[in-house]
Amino acid sequence: MxxxxxxxxxxxxxxxxxxxxxxxxxxxxxxxxxxxxxxxxxxxxxxxxxxxxxxxxxxxxxxxxxxxxxxxxxxxxxxxxRLDLYAEALAKLDAMGLVYRCYCTRAAIAASLSAPHGPEAVYPGICRNRPRHEDTDAPHCWRLDVAKALARTGPLNWWDETAGTIACEAAAQGDVVLARKDAPSSYHLAVTVDDAAQGVTDVVRGIDLFAATHIHRLLQALLAVPTPRYRHHxxxxxxxxxxxxxxxxxxxxxxxxxxxxxxxxxxxxxxxxxxxxxxxxxxx
The missing domain is CATH 3.40.50.620 (HUPs)
Structure with missing residues (x-):
């Protein structure tokens, strides 16, 4: 220690x-x-x-x-x-009506995108409005309905040591995955839950994760947990x-x-x- x-x-x-x-x-x-x-x-x-x-x-x-x-x-x-903590957070978001099951394969998502795209292409929302009674136990991930989530939270900000106060622009990343088909949580959900549970005050990490912070700030607001200070290097x-x-x-x-x-x-x-x-x- x-x-x-x-x-x-x-x-x-x-x-x-x-x-x-x-x-x-x-x-x-x-x-x-x-x-x-x-x-x-x-x-x-x-x-x-x-x-x-x-x-x-x-x-x-x-x-x-x-x-x-x-x-x-x-x-x-x-x-x-710590899987129970991630399941609890996902259930909380589900109770708010902010997540949905996505059954899409990567091939189906790629086929639905008309413009050329790379690995970071925004999910086009194929399963977003699927009625809940049509849900099955077929392999699926859980996605966050980002537009609905932002409507709930309103405008958000976060702070970075170099960039200063940043307006949260989570919508630019589309409906991100919160729980994967092959894992009980995604990076976004797990890191948000863990930083809050462990009382992290300052997140020191590479600039390559700067964009991900927009999603983390949104999840922090939805889960009512503190927002750390960010120091992207x-x-x-x-x-x-x-x-x-x-x-x-x-x-x-x-x-x-x-x-x-x-x-x-x-x-x-x-x-x-x-x-x-x-x-x-x-x-x-």
Whole structure:
């Protein structure tokens, strides 16, 4: 446990679907230092509800990597042990009439979109107005009726350290999934519930999740839970400008650790805004 139980609470919440790399390290260090230097608490949460990809060996590696970097944390808490909380939140939204079952396959959704689209295409609402008496137990996900939800909450704002006060524009993302066909919760619902339950005051995470915050702010209003302060930071990129990721050949912390690198020295390098030769930082 971190000494000094101050009012600041941050967290690092990796998914155990692979090994951590330098980008993860930089984000974890930012969240850790923001809390610890203010006498607060730094929490570790393992987002392991993706049962098909989560692996125990990756959890062990995450713990070893963070300790190697010299970080101290409370936890970890595992999302797979908190499924009842997500079910309770989904039931609350259902009782408000704000969610619906969606039976669409990816192929059906793609076929319904007339314009070219990418992986982030907005769901066209095929199942939105399906009568409840037509619901079946066929494979389905649960979607949030975002327009109806926004009509209930009215205009919302949230705050980011760099961007300032932001008007919530959740409608731009369409009716997002809150519970998947293959998992009891989506990232959006689980992270909102967990941050509230754990008393997170400041969310320190990469700029790639900036857009997701619009949905999280809407869910916070609907579930009547506090809204943290957000501190979205630049991502780390390789020499070719691509975001550091396993698929781009980013070195894993485990590989560096096993090669005998000094983890605390690496952490200090990242704190100073410096990276090993061949890497650079920029806004995504």
């Amino acid at each position: 971190i000494p000094g139980q101050g009012g600041i609470v941050t967290r690092f919440a990796p998914s155990p679907t692979g090994r951590l790399h330098l980008g993860h390290a930089a984000s974890a260090i930012r969240a850790h230092d923001f809390a610890v230097t203010r006498g607060g608490r730094f929490l570790l949460r393992i987002e392991d509800i993706d049962g098909t990809r989560s692996r125990p060996e990756h959890v062990a590696a995450i713990l070893a990597d963070l300790a190697w970097l010299g970080l101290r944390w409370e936890g970890p808490v595992f999302q797979s042990q 630049p991502l780390l990129t390789g020499p070719n400008g691509e975001r550091l990721a396993k698929r781009h050949g980013a070195p894993t912390l485990a590989a560096l650790r096993e090669a005998g690198e000094d983890g605390r020295a690496l952490a200090d390098l990242l704190r100073a805004g410096r990276l090993p030769t061949g890497f650079s930082a920029r806004n995504a």
